[in-house]
Amino acid sequence: MCGIIGCVGRDDTVETLLNGLSNLEYRGYDSAGLAIGGGNLEVTKKQGELENLRAELDNNESSVSGTVGIGHTRWSTHGPPSDRNSHPHTDSDNRVSVVHNGIIENYQSIRDELTTEGITFTSDTDSEVVPHLIAGYLDDGLNPQAAFEKAVERIEGSYALAVIIEGTDAIFAVRNDSPLVVGAGDSAYFLGSDVPAFLDYTRDVVYLDNGEFAILRPDGWTISNQEGDNVTKNPKTVEWTAEQTGKSGYSHFMLKEINEQPTSLRQCISGRVDELKDAVVVEELDHLSHVDRVQFVACGTSYHAALYGAELLRDRDINSKAYLASEYATAPAPVTKATLVVGVTQSGETADTLSALREAQNRGAQTLALTNVVGSTAARECDHVLYIRAGPEIGVAATKTFSSQLVTLNLLVEHLARGRGRSTTNYELITALRNLPNQVQHVLDESNAQEVVDEYVGDNAFFFIGRGLNFPVALEGALKFKEITYEHAEGFAAGELKHGPLALVTANTPIFAVVTGDDERAQKTIGNIKEVEARDAPVVLITDGETEAERYADHVLEIPDSHQRVSPMLANVQLQLVAYHMADRFGRDIDKPRNLAKSVTVE
Template sequence: MCGIIARIGGDDDGAVDELLTGLENLEYRGYDSAGLAIKNGGGPEVFKREGKISRLKDVLADETPDGGLGIGHTRWSTHGPPTDANAHPHTDCTGDVAVVHNGIVENYDELKAELRADGHEFESDTDTEVIPHLVEEELAEGADPETAFRRTIERLSGSYAVAMITDREHVVYATRRGSPLVLGVDGGDYFLASDVPAFLDFTDDVVYLDDGDVVVVEPDDYRITTPDGEAVDRTVRTVEWDPEDAGKGGYDHYMLKEIHEQPAALRQTLRGRADPATGDIRLEDFPAGSFADVDRVQFVACGTSYHAGLVGAQFLSDGGVPARTFLASEYATAQPPVDERTLVVGVTQSGETADTLSALRRANASGAATLAVTNVVGSTAARECDDALFIRAGPEIGVAATKTFSSQVVSLALLGERVARDVTGGRSEDARERLEALSELPGHVQQILDYTSARRVAEKYRDAEAYFFIGRGAVRPVALEGALKFKEISYEHAEGFAAGELKHGPLALVTPETPVFAVFTGRNDEKTLGNVKEAQARGAPVVAVASREQEAVAQYADEVLTIPDTHPDVAGVLANVQLQLLSYHAADLLDRAIDKPRNLAKSVTVE
C-alpha cells in the first residue's frame, strides 16, 4: 500500500536525494503518485505529482530545495483518484503543517464536516487531509506541536501510520496503529519508513515500533512514548539484509531476480532445521513437545500466502492432525470454533497484512494459541503472536510473491512434521524420504532455472483466450497459485481448479483457445490424466508439469515443463517454479509492468 519515508539529519541539505532514494525503494509497495515536503528554514515546501516518481524528480530537477529534514510518500489510492491534488504530503490552511499518511481514517467524513464548519478549506478528496487541519486547530488554541499531534491522533479512528513536520521545529512526529512504521538509526541521522528496504542504502540498524508508539525524532536524538506520553524502550536491531539484496542485480525485473534467488532462499530456510540422515526436525524455537497440547490447527492467510497455507494444512492432515486453511478476511468476520487447544497459524510474508493480523487478533482473543509464519523479524505479526517461525527468504521487492511462496511451503512442511510428531507421538513412515527431498530442493530448483522451456511455451500460447491450471491433492494449491501469478502480472484471464472439478462446470469454458496446465506429482496421476483427456477431447492443448519419469503423462501432453523427480509432497514447489517462469515470460512478451502490476500492492495494510 502507501509508502512513507522521512529523513532527519543535522546537516542543511541531503534530505531530497535520500528521500527520493527511499521513495524509489518503496515502489514495490504499489503507488500512483508521489511527493515530499522539505523543511528548509521556513514552512514545509511541498512537491508532489500524480504518476511515477520520475515525474516528481523532473520537478525537483528545476528547483531542488535545501534542507536536512523532510517527509515523503508514495500513494496507493483509496479516497479519491490519483491526481496531483490527492498526492501526499497534505498541508493545513496556513501551509505550516505537512503530513504523510498510510491507512484509512474511518471517521474522516465527520471530522471534515466539523472542520469545514470552522472555516477550513480542503484541496483534496483524501481522508488524510483532515489530519493537518486538526493539528492547525490545536496549534491555534496554543498547543505546542507535540501536544497538537497527540491530540489529533486521539481523534482518529481506523488504521494508520502518520508522519508530520511543522514550520516551528526541526522535528518529525510520527505514530502508528495497524499500519507498519519503522525507525532507521544512522549515527545522528534517522529515517522513518513503512518498510526497512526504504532506508537500507543508508543504515541496517532498525527500531520496530509497536502500535500506539509515538516517536519524536530530531537530529542526534529520538524518543518513543506511549499515547499517554510514558517513555518506552524499543531495541535497536541490525537486519541481516544487504542493500544489494534489494536491488535488481543485473536482472531486467525484480521478479526474475527473485525467482532465480530461490535456491539460495531455500538453503536459508532449511539451514540447521532438518537432518535427513536421522529424520530429526530442529526448529530453533520449537523443541520436541512444543505442540503436544494442540488438538487442531487453523491457517489464516491471503493471496499467495493462502495457497501456501493450503499446502500446510494438507501436510498436517496427512500426518493425522485436523487442519484447515481460511481466507483471513473471512475468518476475521466469521470465525470457526476455537479454544485453548487450537493453534492458529498466520501465514504472511510481510507480517503486516491487515486481514491476517485481524484474524490473528480475533483468534488470540478467543483463547487460541497463535503462531506467525513470516519473513520479517520485528513485524507486527511476529511481535503480537505467541510465537513466530521465520521463513528466511530475504527481501522480496516484486509485487508478485515468488521466493517467499517456496520458503513458506518448506517452512510449513517442517512445522507440519514437528506438530504432527508432537500430537500423534510418532513420525510418518516416509519422514526421512520427505526430508531428503526437501534438502535436495535448492539443487532441483537450480536445474529448472538452468533448463526451463517456459519462455518457448509462453510464446506458443501467448494469443490464447484464457488459461486454466489444474492439480490434485497437495498440488491443487499450486494450480491456484499458478493461475494467480499468471493473471496478476500478465492481465490475462487465468483460473485454477482442483483437477477433479474440471468436469463439474469449468469444462464448459474449455476450447481449442484455452490451454490447460496440469500439475503431476507421481501420486494420483492416472486420475489427473483422465481430466487431461477430457480437456483434450474438447480440443484444448495441454501443458503438463511433470518429471521425465512420468512417461505416460508426456504421451498425452502437447508440451511438458519438466521438473526433477522427487517425493510427491515436494514436487509442488518445483512445479510452482516452472509456473512462475511461465507467468513471467508471458507477461514479458506482453510488455506488462511485471514488478508493479496495475491496481496491486506488495503489502496490503488495509482491510
C-alpha cells in the same frame, strides 16, 4: 500499502527521500511526493511513478532544500490517483505536512465537522483531515508535539503517520496497525514503513508498536506510549544489505527473486533439517502448548500456502483447515486452548490476517506467525513465530517467499506430528528437502517455459489444474499469471473442470496441468487432461515423468523426480517462469502490477 520515508540530519535531504521512495515503490506507485521543512514547508508531489516527481523537482525554478523531510509513494484507497490526492497533504496555510499509510475510518465525520468550521478540502482522501486537525490545535496554542498527539486522539482506524511542522526541525510519527520503523544512523535519523526505505544509510532499526509515538530530531530520537511515558528500545541490526535489495543485473526484481530460490530455500532449512539424525528440528516451536487442531488464516499467495499446509496436516491425521483471513476475521471458527491459529503472511503486516489472529487470541487460541519479516507486527503480537528466512522480496508478485512458506510448513507439520506421537519423519522426505535447492536450480537452468509461452500469446484464457497438493500450486500459478500478465487465468481442482468450467474451454484456452507421481490422483488428472483434449484445448504439462501423461500434452515442462510433498514446489517454479515470460512478452510492468501493492495493510 503505501510507502513512507522520513529523514532528519542529512545535508542532501531531497535526494535521500527520493532514494528511499525508489526503494519503496513496491508498496505503491500511483503517485509520489515529498515535503521539506526546517523553516518554511515546501511540498512537491506528482501523480504517476517516481520519475514524474523527479522531473517536477528538476523543473522547479528554485531549489528545494531543508534539514528535515518526509516522502510518500501511494497505493490509492480514498480517491483516484491524481496530483491533488497525492501525499503529502497540508493544512490551508501550509504549516503542517502529513504522509499517511492506512485508513482513517472516522474521517468523514471529522471532515464534515471541519467543513462546517470553514475548512476547505483540496483532495478526496481520508488523510487530509490530519493536517487540518493539527493546524487547529496549533491555533489553540498547543505546541507542535501536543497538537500532533491531540489530533491522533481524534482519529480511528489503521494508520502510520509522519508529520513535519513549519519552523520545527523534527518529524512526529505514530503507528496503529500500519508498520513504522526508525533507523538510527551515525549522524542522521530515519523513518520508514519498511526497512529498505533507509537501508542505504543504516541497518540499525527500532520497530514501533501499536500506539507508540516517535519524534526524530537532528540530535536523536525518542519513543513514547499513549500515556506519554518514554519507552526504551534498543536498535536491532537487520541482516539484509542494500545490495540484496538491488536487481543484480536482472531485468526485473521478480526474475531475480525467482532465481534466488535455491539460496532462500537453503536459508530456510539451514539448521532445521538433520539428514544424519533423520529429523526436523525447529527450536522456535519448542514452547508450543498441546495442539489438537490447527486453523490457518491467510490471504492471496499465502492462502495457497495455507491450503497446502492444511492438507499436509490432514495427511498426518491432525484436524486442520485453511481460512481466508478476511472471512475468518468477521466469522471466526470455534477455538479452544488447544487450537493453534497460524497466520501465514509474508510481510507480517497484512491487515486481514492480523485481524483474524487478534480475533483468535481474543477467543483463547494459541497463535503462530509464519512470516518473513523479523520484528513485523504479526511476529510481535503472536504467541509464537516461525520465520521463513526468504530474505527481502521487492517484487509485488510473491515468488521466493511462497516457496519458503511451503518448506516451512513442512517443518511445522513434522514438529506437530511428532508432538502428537505420529510416525517420525521419513528419510525420503528429509533427503528431498535437502535436495530441493539443487533441484530448483536444475529447473531454473533447464526450463523451456519461455519457448512454451510464445506459442500461446493472444489466447483467450488460461486454466491451471491439479489435484491434492498440486491444487494449491495450480491456484498459485493462475494467480501469478493474472497478477502480472493482466490476462484471464483461473485455477481449478482438476476434477472440477467438468462441473462447469469446461463450458469455457476452447481451442484458445491453454490448460496448464500439474501431474506428479503415479498415484490415483495422477491417473485421475490424466483423465481430466483427456477431457480438455477432446475439446481441442492445448495442454501444457508440468510433470516429473512418472506417468504416461506426456503423450496427451502439446508441451511439457519437466521437473526432477522427488518426494510427493516436494514435487509441487518444483512445479511451482515452472509456473512462476510461465507467468514471468508471458508478462515480459506483453511488456507488462512486472515488478509493479497495476492496482496491487506488496503489503496490503488495509482490510
